[in-house]
Amino acid sequence: MDNENPEEVLKKEDVLEVIELEDATDPAGEEIDEDIEAGDDEDQQSTSNNGMDVEVVDDARFALQAHAQDCFCLAICNDRFIVTGGEDDTAFLFDTTVSESDPVLKIEHKDSVIAVAFNHNNSLLATADMSGKIVITQLNDLKTRAELEECSDLEWIEWHTTSDILFAGDKDGILWMWLIGPSGVAQNKVFASAGLPCTAGSVLSDGRRLLAGYSDGLIRLWCLKDQTSTTMKVDSAVTKIERHHLQPISAVGTQSGAVYLFNTSAPEGTLKRLVCFPPLDGSSSNKNEEDEDVGCCVESMQFSEHFPWLVVGRNDGTFTVYEIDNSSPRSIYRSTQMQAIVKVIWSYKGTAPYFTCGSTDGTVRVFDARDGGLVKELGNGGDSVLDMVVLQKEPLQIMTAGENGMIRLFEIAL
Numbered sequence: 001m002d003n004e005n006p007e008e009v010l011k012k013e014d015v016l017e018v019i020e021l022e023d024a025t026d027p028a029g030e031e032i033d034e035d036i037e038a039g040d041d042e043d044q045q046s047t048s049n050n051g052m053d054v055e056v057v058d059d060a061r062f063a064l065q066a067h068a069q070d071c072f073c074l075a076i077c078n079d080r081f082i083v084t085g086g087e088d089d090t091a092f093l094f095d096t097t098v099s100e101s102d103p104v105l106k107i108e109h110k111d112s113v114i115a116v117a118f119n120h121n122n123s124l125l126a127t128a129d130m131s132g133k134i135v136i137t138q139l140n141d142l143k144t145r146a147e148l149e150e151c152s153d154l155e156w157i158e159w160h161t162t163s164d165i166l167f168a169g170d171k172d173g174i175l176w177m178w179l180i181g182p183s184g185v186a187q188n189k190v191f192a193s194a195g196l197p198c199t200a201g202s203v204l205s206d207g208r209r210l211l212a213g214y215s216d217g218l219i220r221l222w223c224l225k226d227q228t229s230t231t232m233k234v235d236s237a238v239t240k241i242e243r244h245h246l247q248p249i250s251a252v253g254t255q256s257g258a259v260y261l262f263n264t265s266a267p268e269g270t271l272k273r274l275v276c277f278p279p280l281d282g283s284s285s286n287k288n289e290e291d292e293d294v295g296c297c298v299e300s301m302q303f304s305e306h307f308p309w310l311v312v313g314r315n316d317g318t319f320t321v322y323e324i325d326n327s328s329p330r331s332i333y334r335s336t337q338m339q340a341i342v343k344v345i346w347s348y349k350g351t352a353p354y355f356t357c358g359s360t361d362g363t364v365r366v367f368d369a370r371d372g373g374l375v376k377e378l379g380n381g382g383d384s385v386l387d388m389v390v391l392q393k394e395p396l397q398i399m400t401a402g403e404n405g406m407i408r409l410f411e412i413a414l
Contacts, residue, residue, distance in 0.1 A: 057379025213238025253298025331372025
């Protein structure tokens with residue numbers, strides 16, 4: 001039997017019935033083709049991975065393929081313009097009064113676009129790529145105002161709070177400053193450090209100083225007028241800097257997961273350390289940059305506008321709400337997937353505080369900040385959330401940028 005030809009084992013008289021494919025039905029008697037077509041219309045679908053079904057949930061009200069590859073960044077202004085930047089070396093500007101699906105402008109870059117930002121009065125747009133190329137576009141006629149290519153491997157950009165001045169940090173440790181005039185760059189300044197990457201920066205509320213962080217844990221408080229600085233050191237590389245909108249307080253997040261609060265109005269322009277929020281596991285890191293674990297690295301932070309609270313999202317899938325005068329966490333959330341929380345944003349219903357977290361585990365979660373309770377969990381169609389903005393607060397509208405070039409709009413009634 002082992003030597004028989006398999007094609008000869010089944011004889012003609014053994015065949016009971018021949019079923020044509022177009023007439024095939026499932027055990028319930030429904031046509032297979034109809035089931036497949038119906039399944040394509042479902043918002044919640046299943047995919048098979050080694051025989052195991054994995055549910056893919058898409059709770060978005062609207063989804064758009066904005067880029068051919070991953071969409072890294074997103075910004076909005078005036079409830080009208082939406083700008084996205086992607087791995088495909090392009091930025092797209094959408095004008096929702098013209099079309100919700102077709103961009104009004106495509107901005108070409110040399111490398112992946114990793115930062116996009118509108119200026120203080122929403123008249124200018126800056127798009128920046130990893131190579132250091134920055135394009136300034138004027139929104140009144142969508143023409144290019146300036147192209148900046150001085151940076152070497154861009155780390156971040158930020159506009160001045162009241163003027164048409166753009167700041168950027170690069171891998172050579174240089175902090176750049178450009179004053180954008182009516183016809184292009186009117187003036188520029190260079191704030192040089194020790195040569196290690198300038199990884200984060202934030203203009204302080206007085207508009208005259210900027211707090212910059214570096215990959216060796218150095219923090220510099222720069223005076224923008226005379227280019228002098230005072231310094232302080234933290235335990236590891238600086239990954240994020242966030243300033244309070246009213247008080248002279250700034251938060252510095254680090255690669256080790258620790259967060260430091262500083263008083264930026266100390267005498268003689270110095271920095272005064274107020275408190276340190278340690279990593280959730282209580283560990284502190286004295287490792288060098290090459291060896292340091294980034295598992296609990298600080299990814300995103302934001303101060304509440306109405307409460308003395310700071311929310312911090314980390315790379316290990318945790319977020320923590322801290323009271324700014326107390327090092328003990330007010331509330332803690334730990335994701336079972338342990339994937340990065342890339343963005344945390346406050347919102348309010350009346351005076352009730354909520355915050356929204358976007359994660360690379362493909363979910364958007366809304367929490368009640370009063371007790372830390374989960375209000376809503378939304379599926380991002382299986383795509384990692386790489387950036388997120390809140391469009392409006394009642395009802396809460398959230399837009400995400402994600403892998404595979406998708407942007408999605410969610411709406412929640414709190």
